[in-house]
Amino acid sequence: MHPKASKTGNSLKLRRGAWGSDEDALLRKCIEKYGEGKWHLVPHRAGLNRCRKSCRLRWLNYLRPTIKRGEFGEDEVDLMMRLHKLLGNRWSLIAGRLPGRTANDVKNYWNTNVQKKLTTISYHGQKEVVQGEELNNRKQASSCATTHVVVKPLPRTLSKGTSVPCYFNPNSHMHSPSPQEIIYNKIVKNDNNNNSYNMTINKTPSAATPLPDQDGIDWWKNLFEEFGIHGQEEGSLEGVLTASSSGLENLGAQRGLMTDESSAPATEAADLIEEGGQSCWSDIWDLLNSDYN
DNA sequence: AACTGTTGCAACCGCCCAGTT
DNA sequence: AAACTGGGCGGTTGCAACAGT
Numbered sequence: 001m002h003p004k005a006s007k008t009g010n011s012l013k014l015r016r017g018a019w020g021s022d023e024d025a026l027l028r029k030c031i032e033k034y035g036e037g038k039w040h041l042v043p044h045r046a047g048l049n050r051c052r053k054s055c056r057l058r059w060l061n062y063l064r065p066t067i068k069r070g071e072f073g074e075d076e077v078d079l080m081m082r083l084h085k086l087l088g089n090r091w092s093l094i095a096g097r098l099p100g101r102t103a104n105d106v107k108n109y110w111n112t113n114v115q116k117k118l119t120t121i122s123y124h125g126q127k128e129v130v131q132g133e134e135l136n137n138r139k140q141a142s143s144c145a146t147t148h149v150v151v152k153p154l155p156r157t158l159s160k161g162t163s164v165p166c167y168f169n170p171n172s173h174m175h176s177p178s179p180q181e182i183i184y185n186k187i188v189k190n191d192n193n194n195n196s197y198n199m200t201i202n203k204t205p206s207a208a209t210p211l212p213d214q215d216g217i218d219w220w221k222n223l224f225e226e227f228g229i230h231g232q233e234e235g236s237l238e239g240v241l242t243a244s245s246s247g248l249e250n251l252g253a254q255r256g257l258m259t260d261e262s263s264a265p266a267t268e269a270a271d272l273i274e275e276g277g278q279s280c281w282s283d284i285w286d287l288l289n290s291d292y293n
Numbered sequence: 294a295a296c297t298g299t300t301g302c303a304a305c306c307g308c309c310c311a312g313t314t
Numbered sequence: 315a316a317a318c319t320g321g322g323c324g325g326t327t328g329c330a331a332c333a334g335t
Contacts, residue, residue: 037321104304
C-alpha cells in the first residue's frame with residue numbers, strides 16, 4: 001500500500017497513491033468518450049475508485065495526449081525565466097505559454113533546476129558549489145539584490161458574448177501575441193529578441209484582426225489603468241489608444257527600460273497609435289516585429 | 294556489493310474563487 | 315446573504331532511481 005493511502009478516514013473507500021496502467025486506461029477511455037470536465041462524474045463513468053481531484057490531476061499532468069515529455073529546450077527555459085520574472089510563481093500561466101508543458105512540469109523544473117542554479121551562481125557569474133550557512137547567506141543576499149516588481153494581473157470578468165481580441169495562429173501550436181501583447185512584451189518584459197513565440201507571427205493583423213468591442217476596450221483600459229495609465233476620453237477606442245500611447249512611454253520610462261527615447265519601440269509605437277488610431281495596428285505590428293538593438 | 298546521499302517528479306493537501314442553490 | 319459545490323492552483327511530500335563512496 002502506498003504510504004499516502006492511509007492518511008485520512010476517507011481513504012478507506014477511495015484508492016490513493018500511484019496510478020496503475022489499468023486505471024490509466026480506464027481514465028483515458030472515459031475522457032475520450034465524454035471529454036474533459038465534469039470531474040465529479042469521472043470516477044463513476046470510468047469505474048475508478050478515485051476522487052475527482054485525483055482523476056483530474058492524473059489526466060492533466062500525465063495522460064493528456066498533448067503533453068510534451070523530455071527535457072526543456074533552451075528557448076523554453078529562457079521563456080520560463082522571463083515569464084517567472086513577470087508573473088512570479090503563477091505556474092499555470094507560465095505553462096500556458098509553453099505548449100505541451102503542464103504547470104506541474106514547470107513548477108518541478110523550476111524548483112529542481114532553475115532555483116538551484118540561481119543559488120549556486122555567484123555574482124561574478126562563476127559557477128561554484130555553495131552549501132550550509134554560506135548558501136543561506138547567499139540566498140538572503142540574492143533575494144535582496146534581485147528584488148523586482150512582479151506584475152500580477154487581477155482576474156477579469158467579462159459580460160456574456162464579450163470578444164476580447166485573441167490573436168491565435170491556427171498554423172502554429174504557439175500562441176501568437178496580439179499587437180497589445182507585443183507592446184506589453186516589449187516594454188514590460190523588455191523583450192526585443194526573436195524568441196520562438198515571437199517568431200510564430202506570420203501575418204499582419206490589419207485585415208483579419210477584429211477590433212475590440214466595448215467590453216474589449218474596457219478590458220484593455222483596465223489593464224492599462226492597472227499600470228497607472230489613464231485615458232482622456234472615457235469609453236472610446238481612441239481614448240484607450242491615446243491613453244496607451246502616453247501610458248506606454250510612461251510605463252517604459254517608469255521601468256527604466258528605455259534609455260534612448262528616439263529609438264525606443266514603445267515611443268515609436270506610441271507615436272503611431274497617436275497618429276493613426278485604429279488603422280495603425282499593422283504598422284505597429286511591423287514595427288514591433290523588427291529588431292531594436 | 295552494500296550503504297548513503299541526492300535528485301526528479303508524481304501525487305496529495307489545503308486553500309481560493311466563481312457559480313449555483 | 316449565506317451555504318454549498320466544482321474546478322483550479324501553488325506548495326509540499328515522499329518514493330524510486332541514480333550517483334557517489
